[in-house]
Amino acid sequence: MTPAELSRTVLSTVRRAVAAGELGVEVPERVVVQRPPRPGCGDYATNVALQLAGAAGRPPRQVAEILSRRLSAEPGIALVEIAGPGFLNITLDARAYADVVRQVRAQGPEYGTGDGLAGEAGSVAAEDGAVRAQAVAEAVNRLLRAAGAAPGAAEERVTAAEPQDDPSARLGPDAARWSLLRPPAEDPPRTDGTFLAQRESNPLFRIRYAHARTRALLRNAHDLGVEIESTVDDPYHHPAETELLGLIADFPRVVETAARRRAPDRLARHLERLADAFLRFHDECPALPKGDEKPSAVHAARIRLADATGIVLANGLHLLGISAPDRV
Known part of the structure; x- marks a missing residue:
């Protein structure tokens, strides 16, 4: 079970709770699930109960209890625990993990691609001569295609803190590209020999x-x-x-x-x-x-x-x- 699949499962749980009259809220379009910040908090966590509590007119923990009971019965979920004011910590069962391995090996080079940006047209470009911005633009365009966005006119320009010179000649193409892409765009890149060290x-x-x-x-x-x-x-x-x-x-x-x-x-x-x-x-x-x-x-x-x-x-x-x- 991938995070996207788990997100759909949580969303379906909310929808069924609303249909059963347990929650009086508008069903959100998306539910975010993320890896917890530290070990011992399940495999994934979601704050959906906190997001719905206000509209539901209930304390977040009550909303979490309603969703927890339903989620615990879903295939692929071994345990759901409520943490803090109403976070849901979700542990997957072994079968769900086995499914992930099978899915990756079956999809091979296509694993990671999706349709989250399907229906959107997007491409980015960089100013001429901007070495790092060009590397960022090329990577972003590959990511956009992988996420389902269709190629479009490059109406959006990316900027990035530029190095003093093009590091490709010193580092080689792979190490140079990594040194330019690894820091956030607003941070200056490190283009010394660090990325050549084995x-x-x-x-x-x-x-x-x-x-x-x-x-x-x-x-x-x-x-x-x-x-x-x-x-x-x-x-x-x-x-x-x-x-x-x-x-x-x-x-x-x-x-x-x-x-x-x-x-x-x-x-x-x-x-x-x-x-x-x-x-x-x-x-x-x-x-x-x-x-x-x-x-x-x-x-x-x-x-x-x-x-x-x-x-x-x-x-x-x-x-x-x-x-x-x-x-x-």
Whole structure:
């Protein structure tokens, strides 16, 4: 279950509560669900109860209790808890996580694309000679297409804090593009040699290394005879697995938000978080059998999760105009 699917589920829950006379409100067009700011607060959180409370003439917590009872019965949802004045913290069940992995692997390069901006025509442009603004404009246009916007006349111009010179000759095209896109447009870019360093302090290296490790795991799994494909639901329970899965599931929403805000830096930061989560998963959840250990369903499930991670990392880098090599 992706955040977009969960958002539709929450919205449907509100609609049914209104139809049943439990809430006297106008059903909103959209409901926002987001990853919670800290662990232990479920997989996703929404403040829809606080948004509806005023119109409903009820305390937010009462609205949350009505929605919580209905949401808890929805397929794919394991637990709904009420936090603070009325936030709903939602935990997905294992089947919902398995569905995310299957969806990513089935869609491949198309995962992350959507129709959130369908019906809108949008393109952006940059002033001639503006190196960074041009890189931002190219990335934004790719994001707009990925979010469903149709190409249109470039009536909108993007601006960005420009570097003193074009860093491409010094850094190469990929590192230069990352250095220009990673900071928010209003912040000055760093165009020194940091992004050439093959070490953990370089976020682009971490992302590309994480992607390369996912490809290496697939190759090694094949050599070790791990049966990757399975019809059995994947047993994802370890915190490192669920954190990684949440970020994978959130990828389509991040792409759409980055397109709406004309902010490719949002996608860049998400890829950093995804790479870091994968590297934790890689260390804490062995995906390959060791020594005389026989391949198991757990190994196969983790290889599938690694594969899905690699697909998302590559898709995100390509939206930024950056290559995703299988080996680094």
